[in-house]
Amino acid sequence: MADSGGGQLRKVARVVLLDPRDRILLLHGYEPDDPTSTWWFTPGGGLEGDETREEAARRELVEETGITEVELGPVLWRRICSFPFAGRRWDQDEWYYLGRTAQTGAQLGDITELEQRSVTGLRWWTCEELAATRETVYPTKLAALLRTLLDDGPPAAPVVLETERV
Numbered sequence: 001m002a003d004s005g006g007g008q009l010r011k012v013a014r015v016v017l018l019d020p021r022d023r024i025l026l027l028h029g030y031e032p033d034d035p036t037s038t039w040w041f042t043p044g045g046g047l048e049g050d051e052t053r054e055e056a057a058r059r060e061l062v063e064e065t066g067i068t069e070v071e072l073g074p075v076l077w078r079r080i081c082s083f084p085f086a087g088r089r090w091d092q093d094e095w096y097y098l099g100r101t102a103q104t105g106a107q108l109g110d111i112t113e114l115e116q117r118s119v120t121g122l123r124w125w126t127c128e129e130l131a132a133t134r135e136t137v138y139p140t141k142l143a144a145l146l147r148t149l150l151d152d153g154p155p156a157a158p159v160v161l162e163t164e165r166v
Helices: 053-065 127-132 142-152
Strands: 010-018 024-031 034-041 044-046 071-085 088-100 119-125
Touching: 010 053, 024 053, 044 053, 044 088, 053 071, 053 088, 053 119, 071 142, 119 127, 127 142
Parallel strands: 010 088
Antiparallel strands: 010 024, 010 044, 024 034, 024 119, 071 088
16 A cells, blocks of 8 residues: 555555355454554555556455455446545545455455555455444445445446545
């Protein structure tokens, strides 16, 4: 993860990864300077070099979860977000891709030094578990977004989510 720098939005690709049982894979993170501040989030990260968002989504998925067999679908959602993390403010333009996999044996892979200090693990969540949790999840309306996705299928065009600033 790198900060946006120079006032420009950091381009990010994320994956809403679903298994054959329609469970979503989320990573568990925390603030490196305050391990009591925790949240769940989708795999993904910033673009490197001249890679496309789709290439970044695939790379990040492998690095963060070890999952290599994925059918990457359309962009579901887009959002702008801004949040403090590891002593900086991160301003991001995030695109969320639909991903499907039968490879459910996920584990933290080749993660960065910062991720080693801020990610504790990952797990598959059912839509019902996500809706019932009192833990922080990003994006904040992920349970409702997932329910709509499972009920109605992918949107015809990416849905622009509300800007989130923490």
